[in-house]
Amino acid sequence: MYAVELTNLTRKFGDFTAVNDVTLKIKTGSIYGFLGPNGSGKSTTIRMLCGLLEPTSGRGSVLGFDIAKDSEMIKQKIGYMSQKFSLYDDLTVIENLQFYGGMYSLSGSLGKGRIEEMLNLAGLKDRQDELVINLSGGWKQRLALGCSILHKPSILFLDEPTGGVDPKSRRMFWDIIYDLALQGTTIMVTTHFMDEAEHCDEIGFIFEGNLIASSSPAYLKQTIPGTLIRIPTDDPMGLLEILEGSLLSYLDIYCSGTSLHLLMETEKLAQITDFHYEKITPALEDVFVYLVKSHRKE
């Protein structure tokens, strides 16, 4: 059973194609991570799924409802947290929760119970009467999350929920996300952080509007051919230039922090004699670099 199914979904803004021919499926109850650089089309995709934007072409369904025709049905059952903080900062914490409780037509006693739960979940119980404008970034995001899951949505869309959030709040966030997934909520989350993506059941890489891969992190790591090695060095850029000028045959070479990553066909590893190196299992970052390069070659 799939909570989200997209077929050739495309969105254009004038001549610019923000989302190009995206086809993907998200299993009910799974956490789907949407990765890609800024402006690659992550938010545009999510905004189409939430009924904020209409697709230019292609089809999509959320919880079995067509996103173009039944967006009002979808809205009853989804939660959405946008990239930009979008609650009322001239209302207090509890007033915001009460407002969204009303917007989702939660009845008096049910609403009260849920609001209480959210306050505890977000650790905002002691600050419930504070104006939101006085909260710092991490606290605001927790409140925004609380408001978006108040009505127990079947699917939750989170657009970069942890941008500009302190590590403690980030951990708390992911704890809540895991918890929701365990209870059966489907979650689609966009992020910049590769370590966060590792926690997802499946991830999709989106680049310049194209979905270049969509699978589990473990599977994606296997798609890289050959062996990945790491050469520790004080001057990765310098070493990169030297190796690029040498006769060494490799599949890919790039800097990663304070070391150099080299992707080689396994049988050719013997060519490296001058450097100390170690074999490493590819991280998602390596997968992303590899996928973007092979996408460009096409």
Add this chain to the structure above:
Amino acid sequence: MRRLKALLIKEFLQIRRDRLTLIMMLGLPVIQLVLFGFAINTDVKHLPTIVFDQSLQQDSRDLLSSLEASGYFDIKYLAKSYQEANSAVDAGKAKVGIVIPPDFSENLKHGRQAAVQVIVDATDSMAASSAISAAQLIGQIKSQDILLQQIRGYSGHPAEKPYDIRIRPWYNPDFISAFYMVPGIMGVMLTMTMVMITSMAIVRERERGTLEQLIVTPMKNWELMLGKIIPYSLVGYVQVTVALLAGILIFDLPIRGSLALLYVLTALFILASLSLGLLISTVTKNQMQAMQLSFFVFLPSVLLSGFMFPREAMPMVFNLLGNLLPLTFYLQILRGIILKGVGLSVLWPQIIALIIFIIITLTISIKKFQKKIA
């Protein structure tokens, strides 16, 4: 229903928190009433006047005291030369210069025309026209008196004036400008707050991203619209009430017609202004633009609606343009009910005009708003 209630509570909380705007909305009626009611008087009196009287006879003194008694001329300076009278007007010390020639009295006695020169500083056209008509009128009355005396002298029995024009200034017999201004200010003030505040209120939600969060909820468009219209209509009614109370307490404004009708018809005008505000909010991207566009509506409302300048005096094009503004009709309704005491039988054309305006603007803005969401 729950959603609308939530929207209303939210809107009232926000209005209450925004103290400055709230004070402005409620203080504005009183401040404007006092300013316009007391400071603005289109009937210009007490113009500083310089006199160069070369005749210095009983007749010239008689003319001067008539001029002064009219209330339009305050004789402040006596000139010793024509030059002195001229330079006093040049310098702006005097707005009017009256020059009486040496043979003034002589000419009168011998039944010849006696010339008097009245120099008027016409840079301020309103002051000038008051002075001109007052001087002409006094000249005519004086001439008439002399003519009547002469006829009496020839025929031996008293003569009557052939025409007897009796003027009855209805509705505002004492020409109290506050009576005219107060209803006008109510309309202008409502236009300003209703159009500007509604347009800003929705654009602010868009600017801050809160509108996006609202759109992903199951909220209906009409719920959002009502959620804005209801609270601001109430604000509008509070303003009208404050302005009426201030008008009655400060200026003894009479309310000759039905107060109930006034309140009912005010709803039409508020609705018209709010839909205009909604329309502005759908075509603007940020609060700055909304503010500018509101002023763009506000200025013609003040100038063309008949608030300050009579619409009858406007060229045809501008007169017709004024018909596009809801304030034009609301002013006629306000002045009609408050000053004339008229009712529905007279005001129905204005009511129809307002209803047409509301239907058109509201339809366009709801259509436009839906497009914005998509």
